[in-house]
Amino acid sequence: MMNIRIASRNSALALWQTYHIRDLLLARGHSVEIITMKTKGDVILDTPLAKIGGKGLFTKELENAMLEGRADIAVHSLKDVPTTFPDGLKLACVCSREDVSDAILSMKFKSFDELSANARVGTTSLRRRMQLLALRPDLDIISLRGNVNSRISKLKAGEFDAIVLAMAGINRLELFKEVEYISRLDTIAAMGQGALGIEAVDRGDILEAIEFLNDEKSAIETTIERAFVHKLNGGCQAPIGINAKLDGDKITIRAILGTPDGKDILKDEVVFNKSDYKVAGEILADKFINKGAKELLIKAEKIAAQI
Missing domain, CATH: 3.30.160.40 (Porphobilinogen deaminase, C-terminal domain)
Structure with missing residues (x-):
């Protein structure tokens, strides 16, 4: 058994994911230390991700912690993980997958089909924007950055008629308690959506200790998606x-x-x-x-x- 240090963002969803993996490691007899930090993607909230470097901004600081010897692994939403890794790091495990769907959340409208003309819909994703506008060109798609809790707060405050999130995060954080209406969208998800990816130092003892976290079905599916x-x-x-x-x-x-x-x-x-x-x-x-x-x-x- 060994002590495994996990680098994590300190948002609610990131911590849920990290605690989930921590508990699985503890059950195997390992000891676990969690090192939290803010990433550049958490700090710069007034600019769309596509203009400041993409979702890799959510992983850079965590990767630095591993490369500098301060952490052994990092737990990511796999949809946020670039397809290449720095030397010395690798995608070690893909955990059992949650619901891969996108979902629309609203305090006023029961579903996407019921959105009013020119409804204000919040999303930071170009993929979601593309598919929503293909179905409803009238929608006013507005960039929505920040952690899940801040996005929900903006929805409740009436800044948006609806927002779009991943169903996996909704389930993990039990957001059904927070929002009046949540319904799945018939959009095609992002690569890796719904799966947790464990990035790790490319070191034999670490890789051996965490290999039980890998789920074959999820790994096969996301291998295809990431290769595409x-x-x-x-x-x-x-x-x-x-x-x-x-x-x-x-x-x-x-x-x-x-x-x-x-x-x-x-x-x-x-x-x-x-x-x-x-x-x-x-x-x-x-x-x-x-x-x-x-x-x-x-x-x-x-x-x-x-x-």
């Missing part, structure tokens, strides 16, 4: 949705990408054999590239810079 985004050079904040679902020996993959205004979109759904999961993401990405995905993402980046 990596091949497209999309990054965590690009308007790309990708969801792989393993059922028996078949994997169904839904993917979408386009411009943040929802006017230009590429979308597809394919089925692969489980045995092909290591190449499925790249194969699907190549299919999108042949349809003009790279050019569309360049266009998307230019539009995002003007939002």
Whole structure:
């Protein structure tokens, strides 16, 4: 047994995730130390993520703590984790996945279909903006930064008619108690959405101690999703949705990408054999590239810079 030091952001959701992993490690007989910190993504709240470096801003300080020997692992929402890692660190485990859906939260409207004309909807995600505007071009999509609690407070204060969050976070923080109406959206999720990713120092004893946290089904699904985004050079904040679902020996993959205004979109759904999961993401990405995905993402980046 060993002492494992976990680097964590100090937001409510990040701490829930860290405590969850801490408890699993304690149950295995390990001792655990939690080191909390604020990341650049937590501090800069007045600028859209796409303009200041993307969601990697939520992991940089945690990675530095590991590289400097102050921590051994970090617990992330996998959808926020870039597809490449600094030398000396690796994605060691993907934990059992929660609900992958996006959800719309409102104090006034029961569902997305009931939103009034020109409703003010808060989201920081270009992927969500793209899909919502493709369905409802009239919506007023407003950038919404900050931790989950601050976003809920803004909704309750009437700054937004609705906001969009991941269902996984809603379930983990039991937000059904806080908001009048919560309903799932038929959007395609971000890569890794609903899964916790354990980033770790690439050291044998650490990797061996935490390997029990890895869930094969979740790892297979998210391997496909991350490979798809990596091949497209999309990054965590690009308007790309990708969801792989393993059922028996078949994997169904839904993917979408386009411009943040929802006017230009590429979308597809394919089925692969489980045995092909290591190449499925790249194969699907190549299919999108042949349809003009790279050019569309360049266009998307230019539009995002003007939002």
